[in-house]
Amino acid sequence: MVTMLPLGRIAELRATVNDGWRSPVADAIGLRWDIPAGVLQYWRSSAAHVFVIPPGGDTRGVLYARFAPAGSTAGARLQRGAHLHARLGDAGVAVAGLVRSRAGRPVELIPTALGEMAACVVRRADGDELDADGLDAGAAAAWGAALADFHQAAGPVGHEARQENVFARLATHPDDDLRHAAQVLNLLGDGRNPGWLVLGHGDFELDNLRWSQGKATCFDLDESGVMPAAADVASAVRDLLGTNPGTPEHPELLAAFLAGYEQGAGLAVNLEELQLHRAELAAQQLVESGAVLDADEPLLNNAGNGWLRELEKSLTSHYADQRNIVLATAQLLARAV
Known part of the structure; x- marks a missing residue:
């Protein structure tokens, strides 16, 4: 672990998550990628909040929506990382597939009930995880x-x-x-x-x-x-x-x-x-x-x-x-x- 969202921010987001692991905050994020409301499910919060579309939930495969408050250090890091991710992916570097928004952008700034979020969406990277x-x-x-x-x-x-x-x-x-x-x-x-x-x-x-x-x-x-x-x-x-x-x-x-x-x-x-x-x-x-x-x-x-x-x-x-x-x-x- 290198960075972590403040516990207060994590608790704030978790308070919006229902018993089915859905959140209106994630729904607002997903719309920019043509993800219908109620599809994204809460996964975890660490350096960013992460919601996932499980297998079979989208024709694009398993997707992870990652977002953090736009005005925070975490949000700035996410934006910088998403732009580099997009550049490397376009150059054929071995990075997980980054899904551009319907506007063609690698990262979006999106108003939500918890304020403006910086968000990106990536595909699951197939393969084995080692430890x-x-x-x-x-x-x-x-x-x-x-x-x-x-x-x-x-x-x-x-x-x-x-x-x-x-x-x-x-x-x-x-x-x-x-x-x-x-x-x-x-x-x-x-x-x-x-x-x-x-x-x-x-x-x-x-x-x-x-x-x-x-x-x-x-x-x-x-x-x-x-x-x-x-x-x-x-x-x-x-x-x-x-x-x-x-x-x-x-x-x-x-x-x-x-x-x-x-x-x-x-x-x-x-x-x-x-x-x-x-x-x-x-x-x-x-x-x-x-x-x-x-x-x-x-x-x-x-x-x-x-x-x-x-x-x-x-x-x-x-x-x-x-x-x-x-x-x-x-x-x-x-x-x-």
Whole structure:
């Protein structure tokens, strides 16, 4: 998980979903793609709200409608990702099929009962879903090569993008230990050459890929943008790195991924780079955590919101892991200097 909609936004949308998993908000979205009211069914809410048309519900196949508030960070990310998705799809890159609206646009801004939403619709990507526990070295190398292929297909970066200094933002955190770790990591990263910049996917994890005959098809490009190649690699292999920066959870698979990436991209990424960029991802989530965990006690304690309490509990545990990653990485890299 890289980003998350605020819990209040998720609860707001869930309140519109009936016992049949339909919502008038999704119906308003679907009309722009000629999807009749009552066809889209609620699937989940994470970085965006997602509704699905199950098999047999549309002649175009299984479709996923993804949307987020247009004026929010999530909405901006969705729009950026949908435009890149459309460009790559038109160029024949292995991305899930993006369905253009009846007006021919890859993404629409649509008024709904919950305000204006940025929305897109994608086809289901056929193929197998892999996970780290079922991976072998050959599949890990193919995964690394697939990310290299994505970087090549996305094209050259035409400008030197300024990277956000997330450690500087975290260095004002009220948590003393976290603030000190962020200051250490900020100093370690200050002036460091970002290396080869790419138009990266931003979340090339296994759950955003489907595999067929050894080839990967990707989707969910909301985190895409100009970034160091090593940062995109670090985001992809989060599960292989695990939560202990000094000891990768799956070292053999990580080595195979990096070898596959190096062979495809001609670029070697070392463990220290991965550790620092992994800590940046953790820091970014901690910076955003206050906005995500915005649900107040009355909302959490509502009798029908047990699911929301469980989600908040899960996210709180997740953010605790991210805090530990930042602290441990600062200690590890400071000793190595």
